[in-house]
């Protein structure tokens with residue numbers, strides 16, 4: 001690796017074995033294409049905050065209401081994070097303690113539902129998340145989830161089917177409707193969800209795990225509000241490490257009336273002591289997200305995603321819903337090669353230095369473990385300053401690797417090209 005390394009000398013002295021693995025991961029992240037839609041490269045400032053002495057402090061409770069002493073400074077740290085987040089989402093209430101997106105969702109369910117309550121959410125095989133009622137997840141075991149999906153394939157198809165959401169809401173009278181997804185590339189109109197929820201008297205939780213950064217940059221509508229500025233979702237959960245480009249973690253914003261319930265449900269209800277080093281890093285990320293350059297960054301993320309979708313189509317792939325409004329692209333491999341599964345494609349691309357994940361597409365004939373699709377995202381490579389020109393190269397590399405998947409030498413040749421492309425676009429941790 002370069003002479004500059006993020007592995008500190010103490011780390012290297014104490015645990016050379018592990019330090020070497022981190023070196024290898026630095027090499028991997030900087031010489032292959034990071035196209036996993038839920039990943040990004042944080043700034044060095046975010047990483048330094050994560051590695052700060054705040055990791056030594058126990059701070060169960062909330063600013064001004066802690067169980068242990070010595071929290072006067074930590075209180076200021078967490079308050080900064082909260083205030084910045086409230087500003088970013090124009091929210092009356094914010095909780096920055098969830099250790100992850102899954103924990104944020106769990107806390108909201110715990111705050112606003114009782115076990116056995118009915119919840120309407122997007123089906124997993126249509127783009128929803130495990131915490132939206134999967135039978136292997138706590139959500140599916142504790143609550144009665146009913147799933148909505150997307151409209152059939154075709155012009156303007158494969159978008160959320162609000163008519164069926166309405167019918168299901170009428171039929172099942174859910175206590176809560178969950179909007180938001182993990183493999184859906186289009187803007188979800190919170191107005192429609194609010195309208196349906198109001199008609200059946202249910203709450204709305206918007207899981208903005210993927211799109212939080214786009215919301216912060218005002219490229220994606222803030223789901224706390226409808227287009228006319230009235231109440232949209234009651235509660236919005238998200239992760240801080242996807243498009244928002246902060247440390248790994250979660251957060252919750254809401255209207256004032258749910259604040260207390262949510263805080264109590266998260267702690268002492270669900271989690272123990274907060275990770276104040278991570279919370280400090282979240283505060284750094286929120287500050288970065290408040291800057292004008294973050295808006296420009298997110299505009300480029302979407303521009304790159306739209307370009308990559310077009311180029312992939314030109315290479316013979318079918319893009320689910322015909323394109324994207326966000327950082328995310330869901331590709332149907334069947335038009336490219338009916339025999340190629342998502343699992344096999346992911347493995348081939350890995351060998352070529354192209355990191356992405358297999359994903360079910362709506363109506364997928366293959367199992368969730370095998371799949372017929374791939375999911376791509378442009379957040380990380382845009383952070384590394386790649387633009388529309390590079391997206392066209394990326395699509396070429398993807399298509400060439402998959403076409404020549406039996407040819408080891410060809411895959412090796414593409415791997416070299418990918419490496420030299422990536423070296424021209426170093427992630428922030430390699431930029432001094």
Ligand SMILES: *Cc1c(COP(=O)(O)O)cnc(C)c1O
Nearest residue numbers: 100101102129181182207209239
């Ligand atoms: C990523 C994601 C989550 C979970 O986030 P973790 O931090 O991995 O727990 C929850 N919901 C959606 C929609 C997601 O995409």
